[in-house]
Amino acid sequence: RSDEADYVRYESTLRKEVGGLLQDHVVLGNALMPGAGFLDILAAAGAAATERAHAPGSKSHTAAMVHMEDVLFERPLSVPSKPEESGSALPCVRIQVDKSAESDYSRPPMTVEILSKSQGEQAFATVGTGRVVSIDQARPDASAMAVCAAEEELKSAKERCTRAADLELFYGQLSQVGLRYGPRFQTVSDLQLGEGEAVACLRLSSSMEPFERGFRFHPALLDGAFQTTAGILAMAEADKLSQQQLSKPSAQLAQLYRAKMVLVPMGADKVSLGRCDASEKLWSHVRLVKRDEMGATIDLTLHDSTGQVLAAIKHLNLRQMDTTPVAEIPKELLWHLEWQPALTDQTTTSTNKEEEEEEDDNQEETEARESQPTDTQEAESAPPMRCLVFGMSSELKNDLASSGAEARVGLGLAPESRLLAFGELPSDSELEALLAAQEDEATGRQYLWDAILYLGGLLRRQEASEVDVLNEALCLTQAMLALGRKVRQNAPPMWLLTAGVVQP
Template sequence: AAVDALVEEWKGQGRRARRLSVSHAFHSALMEPMLAEFGVITAELEYQRPQLAVVSNVTGAVIEQFDAEYWVRHVRQAVRFADSVAYMADAGVSRFLELGPDGVLSGMGQQCVDALFVPALRRDRDEPQSLLTAIGRLWESGIDLDWTALYAGRDGQTVDLPTYPFQHDHYWLRLATTGDVTSAGITAADHPLLAAVVALPKSGEVVLTGRISTGTVPWLRDHTVLGSVLFPGTGFVELAIRAGDEVGHGHLEELTLQAPLVIADDDAVVLRVVVGAESGGRRSVTIYSQSGDGWIGHATGLLTQVRATALADTQWPPAGARAIAVDDLYPNAAEQGFAYGPAFRGLRAAWRRGTDVFAEVSLPEDAEAGGYGLHPALLDAALHAIGLGELFPDDGKARLPFAWNGVTLHAAGATHLRVHLSPAGGDAIALTATDPSGVPVVVIDELAFRAVSAGQLETRPAEHLYRLDWTAGPASDAEWDGTLVHVDGLDVDGLTGSPDAAVLTAPDSGSPAADVTAVLAAAQHWLADHRFASSRLVVVTGTDPGQAAIAGLVRSAENESPGRFLIVAADAPVPDGLLRAALAAGEPEVAVRDGALLVPRLVRAVPAADSVPVFGADSVVLVTGGTGGL
């Protein structure tokens, strides 16, 4: 309980805190009862002088000789990791190789000194690939490696490289993205991603249309995520604001991304941005792409008239901020699946002050910012500074922006930005940016991120149909070790403290409408109580239609407030062990059937063999329209 209270205290101060899954409270007073016996055991060992220089985490300096007393002190005393790293840096060490199962120490070391930290292995990644990547980064930094040892028994051989740099001139003709659309009775959009604007009669709706590809918009190739060329979320923001400007509603009140837009090398994608009629001072905006004969909705939101935003005139670099090295940002991002090309590698410098991150970003000199409100690559680069702070958990997951709130563009055509990023609760940040002279460019009140996997970005033929299937959850050794409590009935307000998760069993009174209303009230109280801002409400439902209505309600709440709810649809009471496994799975919804944990997945719908009609010689067929009438 004392440890949990300390964790909550640190979190309340905006700091990262996590309870460690260890067997004993090492390096604390709780180890003192075993020190005498431990000293007797260690005294029986024979110690030799180290053959290599060893910097001790006990002293923070080089140790010449180990003995029994040293190891007793090692168990009890504080770990002087920062002192040890600083000692080596002062001695001229500029590159560190971490030998261990993950890169935790490398991340800590980067916060201590300005040096290169390379982990040999990374959690949940291919070991040979991780090791070879580490070797490559060390060689790139100037380390002289023994390549014969690496390639021993592999028949490797050296090859001569050209003695001159490769030429990078581009001679392909650039395709025109727009023609003379006015001859067709429509208005030119004058935007690099959009060609035309059409106002629909009577309805008040406006449609903007365009056609893009990696040939006509070359910078798209530089945004590769988990192996797929992905239209950036900042591009959808640019499209929505351009559409809002067309109708005098240039403030993007909200924009939620619904599906990724993956662009294949040989594909040209048709875009439609549909702005709805004004209602209550707002206009809806929806962004589509064409897929075969159908349309895929990628983003939907609301537009309002531009509002005034006050920005503080802050000193730059910001007072009290500490400079951060940015050299390793893009190599580290590539390891997580973000293979940014030159157009998106815009981060130039960064600073930290507490949990806030400040950065300078710019477009490459050959990038064309004209025609854009704010070039998507520049705004995307502004978000890269998130990786230099502690705004998100260090869990190795790739995250993409998916919900934008309160976006105001104050100036168009920027090529350089000064950016301020700050936490906005959960997996969300707030952003303000000015140009180098301090003039406001863009303000984002809140931007929420969501973890994605490579499977979510795979392109599939549009003609295939899919259905929902419940499959066994992925095998994982991860354990959820947070605090789990049970709600007494529906009394969420009666909970004490700030548990990591609370379990609410859905009521089953026989009146589905009354049950849904009761759960709605509990969910509203849960979201309104600041104690549970970082907690998750686990709603356990049954499997009958009335319980499905409750699950539908909670599903909507989870879509609006990602990470705050978990649905567990069960055919029997669920023990705490399975609930913890469900929380560890990281899914918004799971099912428990016969004691097994299942997760929802879309699978290709294949018609049953007996559903395909077979016509024989004696079959009767009704033909309509074949002869002109019946």
């Protein structure tokens, strides 16, 4: 641990016991830190940094409820399989807590960032971030009235969710599509499904090791609640099938994942995470908020045996994890930096003289050009470009579409240009077909556009979440990288427009 003027930093190699635990959480053949594990780290780091303002040994925030917002899982944190046999080292993990401009470490808000560096990597890379906005001494539902309300809510959900899932089929089908959970992550001991919701009983296996009691909230318990989303989606898919198949929702997971679609957490809008005894039996209630081609969004609460809320997550975003290998994206593909030398006081004077002389020359050139015929100016103007524009708001798309071809040409958009609103991005082969087409056998595939623009980064938060915008941008970038191996011509420039400033 190191304390600096503007941050607290924790750094260590991942414990081998934790690496062993993660061998029971395998996604598409890779042992990964679950999103639930990131949430536990973010909450623990925020609480620990806050402890700096209290007396040594104080436990004032140890069992408190940590409230977070804008949680984002940026990249997977993978763990080598059997590192003691393969010789691969466990990744080094760095956790950094940055205080905000209006705060200090004695109180939130504060930003927590998780970074990792695996064997062979030269620098740390961010894997997860979140903002700790408050830490409560007591759970938000600690009053007798709130406890009764929480108990009633859980009881009502149990009454609505009446279809029992076969857990052997449930975990078997998840394994077939690439989500392999070992014994220590098979924490769902009972799963009852309803329309767009699920209630599950969660328990850790009896072989829990001593170090696992050190988690604020054991990631296998929280991940168990995430897993039940698959059952909810299977029920929704089963509604399209026959009544006979409807009676076996667990068996329909293969139908749900017919395209090998694996959903993993990408982030959440709001998270409240307390601390619970790892040996406790918990109840989870998961509600489906939204389902689309890219994934799903859920809300969930976790209760102890008395019905009291231990954790609550609003808008947990689950997105499709691509089964193709992830390519390294050079930063030059995303932006270009051009540095300008700073002027000293001595050079400023001479520069001003040069600028004055240049202004005189420009004035003469301007007068000369004004005397030229108008058609010369038109000949020198750049022609409109065939542009593919993604990610704009529906209002902007409608305005541009109704403005007429002449107005769009005035903006530099050729009549062949294509406009797509946020959420209209095609997937997989359809996206590649939109970007490039097969001309003939001799020339092969050719790009269809002079330039590609993505405007999702300009949307307001109420129009689109950061996770959805990032997902669309990555899908577009991956499609361009895939086409780069198939198309012989140079790729058109691709611009990802964002608001604000990019720091070099």
